[in-house]
Amino acid sequence: MREHISGQYDAELDELRAMVTEMGGLVERQLQAVCLGLSTWDADPAEPVAALDKAVNRLEVSIDDACAHIIARRQPTAGDLRLVMSIVKAITDLERIGDETTRIAKMLETLCALPALLDPLPELREMMERVQSMLADALDAFVRVDEERALEVIIRDRAVDRAYKALVTRLLEAMEASPERLRSYHNIIWCARSFERIGDHAKNVCEYIIYLARGKDVRHQGLGSAN
Amino acid sequence: MNDMPTLAFDPADSCLNVEQLSVSYDGKAALREVSLTVPRHRVTAFIGPSGCGKSTLLRSFNRMNDLIRGVEVMGQIRLFGEDILAPEVDVTALRRRIGMVFQQPNPFPMSVFDNVAYGLRLQGLSDQRALEREVEWALRSAALWDEVKDRLEASALTLSGGQQQRLVIARAIAIRPEVLLLDEPASALDPISTLKIEELIGQLAEAYSIIVVTHNMQQAARVSDYTAFLYLGELVEFSATDDLFTRPQARQTEDYITGRYG
Numbered sequence: 001m002r003e004h005i006s007g008q009y010d011a012e013l014d015e016l017r018a019m020v021t022e023m024g025g026l027v028e029r030q031l032q033a034v035c036l037g038l039s040t041w042d043a044d045p046a047e048p049v050a051a052l053d054k055a056v057n058r059l060e061v062s063i064d065d066a067c068a069h070i071i072a073r074r075q076p077t078a079g080d081l082r083l084v085m086s087i088v089k090a091i092t093d094l095e096r097i098g099d100e101t102t103r104i105a106k107m108l109e110t111l112c113a114l115p116a117l118l119d120p121l122p123e124l125r126e127m128m129e130r131v132q133s134m135l136a137d138a139l140d141a142f143v144r145v146d147e148e149r150a151l152e153v154i155i156r157d158r159a160v161d162r163a164y165k166a167l168v169t170r171l172l173e174a175m176e177a178s179p180e181r182l183r184s185y186h187n188i189i190w191c192a193r194s195f196e197r198i199g200d201h202a203k204n205v206c207e208y209i210i211y212l213a214r215g216k217d218v219r220h221q222g223l224g225s226a227n
Numbered sequence: 228m229n230d231m232p233t234l235a236f237d238p239a240d241s242c243l244n245v246e247q248l249s250v251s252y253d254g255k256a257a258l259r260e261v262s263l264t265v266p267r268h269r270v271t272a273f274i275g276p277s278g279c280g281k282s283t284l285l286r287s288f289n290r291m292n293d294l295i296r297g298v299e300v301m302g303q304i305r306l307f308g309e310d311i312l313a314p315e316v317d318v319t320a321l322r323r324r325i326g327m328v329f330q331q332p333n334p335f336p337m338s339v340f341d342n343v344a345y346g347l348r349l350q351g352l353s354d355q356r357a358l359e360r361e362v363e364w365a366l367r368s369a370a371l372w373d374e375v376k377d378r379l380e381a382s383a384l385t386l387s388g389g390q391q392q393r394l395v396i397a398r399a400i401a402i403r404p405e406v407l408l409l410d411e412p413a414s415a416l417d418p419i420s421t422l423k424i425e426e427l428i429g430q431l432a433e434a435y436s437i438i439v440v441t442h443n444m445q446q447a448a449r450v451s452d453y454t455a456f457l458y459l460g461e462l463v464e465f466s467a468t469d470d471l472f473t474r475p476q477a478r479q480t481e482d483y484i485t486g487r488y489g
Contacts, residue, residue: 003487005487077472
């Protein structure tokens with residue numbers, strides 16, 4: 001991108017990008033923390049999640065405010081306009097990812113008070129790995145305005161949905177077989193539900209990246225239109 | 228880049244068709260092989276940096292460039308199918324069909340009424356009742372009637388700048404042209420007068436085909452249905468205004484409208 005005649009305007013857009021990167025970094029830490037807690041059946045790693053969420057929420061408000069200022073003062077057009085629009089939308093999804101991790105962190109406290117589940121839940125592990133890498137790649141694609149990477153992340157969300165369905169099926173069977181563990185299984189389903197939503201939010205962010213790159217809105221159109 | 232936006236008007240529903248128009252002044256090219264179709268009863272904006280040729284293109288439509296010494300014009304411009312560059316064209320008659328308003332309001336030093344009646348009288352209208360009716364209609368169309376109806380005999384020069392510009396627009400539309408050319412119509416006006424002119428442009432487009440040249444990109448974005456971006460005498464991009472300002476196809480357009488030109 002060539003430099004803007006107004007260096008100040010360029011600086012404001014750079015600052016905006018930096019704030020989104022910072023917010024994304026915090027959300028990534030939240031997600032890593034709950035995944036670690038769930039993998040080790042330990043609530044401690046997820047302890048900072050709530051405090052991180054407060055910081056995420058504050059950043060969302062600041063970024064929204066910065067976007068409104070840029071719109072009011074600079075009347076952005078074309079690529080600049082699409083950047084501001086994408087950021088306004090992306091931060092809503094990032095904030096919701098933060099909310100989901102907070103929910104999982106709370107669930108983890110209840111879960112870890114119960115006897116540890118020793119039988120492996122490969123689908124849960126798969127979901128955690130997949131949504132972590134989806135979020136990391138979505139944030140990276142946002143910084144680089146990399147639409148191919150974004151498209152790839154959108155496609156990867158399907159595997160998360162499949163793993164979620166498989167996990168629910170497995171857990172329903174497990175509930176019938178071991179009703180004494182019903183509460184644990186029930187809580188895990190709620191965690192899995194949150195991971196599935198996190199995948200959706202990461203996918204949404206990638207849809208905004210495609211809009212940012214091409215000026216084309218690929219939401220609600222199926223993948224065919226994104227290609 | 229895929230899915231190139233298309234112009235959402237039927238070429239058959241156009242007022243002006245420009246084909247391969249090149250204009251030079253003393254051998255120096257001002258426009259190079261510009262082709263575009265201007266839609267009927269819509270607002271079309273020409274934008275671009277100084278010297279891009281947008282005013283030359285505008286002035287070609289009513290043969291204002293003829294007045295400039297050393298001008299050479301090649302190519303074709305058709306107004307509803309009629310060649311308007313042909314030597315036998317009656318330029319005065321052409322300018323009745325294609326009216327023009329300039330950057331600086333230029334009311335004649337006469338009364339408000341006489342300014343608007345001027346063109347009508349030239350056309351031979353002398354019946355006072357008919358003149359009054361037409362003048363009122365033109366002033367109402369230009370959203371000026373309520374402000375001047377009690378001072379029609381006052382000198383036009385006593386009006387504010389914004390009122391003068393609307394008076395000039397009333398004068399231009401009094402003779403009911405088919406196309407109205409506006410060359411920076413609001414750049415000498417304060418923000419409120421500017422908004423009034425912009426509002427007026429939108430209303431006039433219901434009855435006229437309007438072409439506006441402006442340095443103010445936000446103004447082009449606000450008032451026009453279609454926008455043409457010119458650069459160094461060439462037409463770089465011509466699209467629906469919504470498309471041009473959100474997803475321009477050409478890099479030069481993007482750089483210019485985001486302020487990265489220079």
